[in-house]
Amino acid sequence: MSDTNTPPETGPFLARDRLWHPQAFTPGYKTSVLRSPQRALLSFNNTLSEMTGPVFGHSILGELDNDLIHNFAKPGESAIGPRIIVHGRVLDERARPVPGVLIEFWQANAGGRYRHKKEGYVAALDPNFGGCGRAISAADGSYSFRTVKPGPYPWPNGVNDWRPAHIHYSIFGSGFAQRLITQMYFEGDPLIPLCPIVKTIKDPAAIEQLTAALDMSMTIPMDATAYKFDIVLRGRRSTLFENRLEGN
Amino acid sequence: MPQKLDTLKESPSQTAGPYVHIGMTPNFCGIAGVYPVDLGTTMVNAKTIGERITISGRVIDGGGEPLRDCVVEMWQADAAGLYPSPSETRGAADPNFTGWGRCPADGVTGIYRFDTIKPGRVPFPDGRLQAPHISLWIVARGINLGLSTRLYFADEAEANAADPILNRIEHRSRVPTLIAARDGNAYNLDIHLQGPNETVFFDI
Numbered sequence: 001m002s003d004t005n006t007p008p009e010t011g012p013f014l015a016r017d018r019l020w021h022p023q024a025f026t027p028g029y030k031t032s033v034l035r036s037p038q039r040a041l042l043s044f045n046n047t048l049s050e051m052t053g054p055v056f057g058h059s060i061l062g063e064l065d066n067d068l069i070h071n072f073a074k075p076g077e078s079a080i081g082p083r084i085i086v087h088g089r090v091l092d093e094r095a096r097p098v099p100g101v102l103i104e105f106w107q108a109n110a111g112g113r114y115r116h117k118k119e120g121y122v123a124a125l126d127p128n129f130g131g132c133g134r135a136i137s138a139a140d141g142s143y144s145f146r147t148v149k150p151g152p153y154p155w156p157n158g159v160n161d162w163r164p165a166h167i168h169y170s171i172f173g174s175g176f177a178q179r180l181i182t183q184m185y186f187e188g189d190p191l192i193p194l195c196p197i198v199k200t201i202k203d204p205a206a207i208e209q210l211t212a213a214l215d216m217s218m219t220i221p222m223d224a225t226a227y228k229f230d231i232v233l234r235g236r237r238s239t240l241f242e243n244r245l246e247g248n
Numbered sequence: 249m250p251q252k253l254d255t256l257k258e259s260p261s262q263t264a265g266p267y268v269h270i271g272m273t274p275n276f277c278g279i280a281g282v283y284p285v286d287l288g289t290t291m292v293n294a295k296t297i298g299e300r301i302t303i304s305g306r307v308i309d310g311g312g313e314p315l316r317d318c319v320v321e322m323w324q325a326d327a328a329g330l331y332p333s334p335s336e337t338r339g340a341a342d343p344n345f346t347g348w349g350r351c352p353a354d355g356v357t358g359i360y361r362f363d364t365i366k367p368g369r370v371p372f373p374d375g376r377l378q379a380p381h382i383s384l385w386i387v388a389r390g391i392n393l394g395l396s397t398r399l400y401f402a403d404e405a406e407a408n409a410a411d412p413i414l415n416r417i418e419h420r421s422r423v424p425t426l427i428a429a430r431d432g433n434a435y436n437l438d439i440h441l442q443g444p445n446e447t448v449f450f451d452i
């Protein structure tokens with residue numbers, strides 16, 4: 001980003017902990033069965049192709065991009081549902097803030113219904129709710145958006161599987177190898193431990209990392225509750241004392 | 249007890265799900281008026297330097313069916329081999345080229361397609377030149393962690409033969425899974441998630 005004076009992030013990324021992430025083949029989540037690579041992945045140290053990545057300036061953002069209550073609503077109207085603020089920081093594995101990264105989010109409406117032609121749930125569409133938003137992290141890594149709390153919804157996997165309330169996140173870093181898609185869950189939701197998609201993650205601490213905490217310090221009285229959700233992207237390996245080719 | 253390292257764990261991935269289009273390409277799925285355009289649909293303009301090409305193909309599951317609900321993103325260098333990124337320290341890339349594209353698979357045919365330029369060669373960390381290539385990232389319902397791979401060009405046989413990454417592939421019969429066939433200015437690469445032609449995916 002041009003609005004920071006720190007030198008650009010460069011260098012290779014720390015190796016990804018693939019046991020912390022879900023495995024590709026997770027038969028409890030049926031769609032993964034035919035969509036999971038079975039051969040060993042090819043590992044190699046990052047080249048410039050992985051260390052670099054696209055950045056998006058604030059010029060792409062519209063005024064309501066981080067306000068899902070209003071960005072699809074008719075003038076003077078607003079989406080129906082429990083009003084919430086989601087806020088947090090984008091950090092890297094070295095616990096440093098990551099500024100200037102694009103975060104895109106999408107979600108069902110308060111009744112658990114998505115605005116999508118493939119969606120078959122009987123819950124009603126909200127004519128004032130589109131379900132998408134985006135933000136760019138600030139210099140301290142912080143981001144926030146306003147929305148309605150999404151409802152849980154049933155989905156065809158087992159005969160009676162329900163998704164806990166969740167918000168989908170797509171996050172860019174400063175390098176293409178940091179590209180990440182994940183989901184945010186809500187503290188206290190009893191559907192979290194029952195969900196086959198959540199259960200693709202083996203370590204309970206990793207599931208906790210995707211569970212946003214109710215944050216009374218950021219609520220707006222008589223208006224909105226707040227949830228805090230930090231995102232951690234891959235860190236870059238320190239380049240201190242990096243080997244250099246002789247003569248370079 | 250020694251001091252704590254204070255490192256954090258990367259946020260674990262979750263599938264993009266069946267409604268990824270709502271968040272990443274809302275105009276494509278009929279949610280109009282929130283964003284003026286979907287990001288990543290245009291990579292080049294009239295002033296972009298380089299040879300115009302199209303990249304297309306399908307992502308095919310273990311049952312032989314193309315995914316009609318996936319999203320493919322690509323990242324590549326400009327015609328001079330420079331990345332349009334702040335992390336590019338070798339020089340300024342073509343200002344008329346974004347380097348990054350995003351394309352949802354067609355809802356009927358499953359075909360993804362990018363209009364771009366042929367990338368230049370980018371050095372490997374030891375200074376050798378890599379063959380021209382495009383980084384691909386694939387997400388969809390049923391994919392728990394986005395899949396990384398590369399596309400190389402069939403008409404770059406000499407460069408491909410010397411490419412440090414392609415040379416790391418132990419099973420040589422799998423190298424062609426990364427090489428796009430050329431037909432005029434169109435390159436085609438199908439990505440196979442499973443099966444005898446399973447694409448070489450990366451842990452990078």
Ligand SMILES: [Fe+3]
Nearest residue numbers: 163166168265
């Ligand atoms: Fe969902």
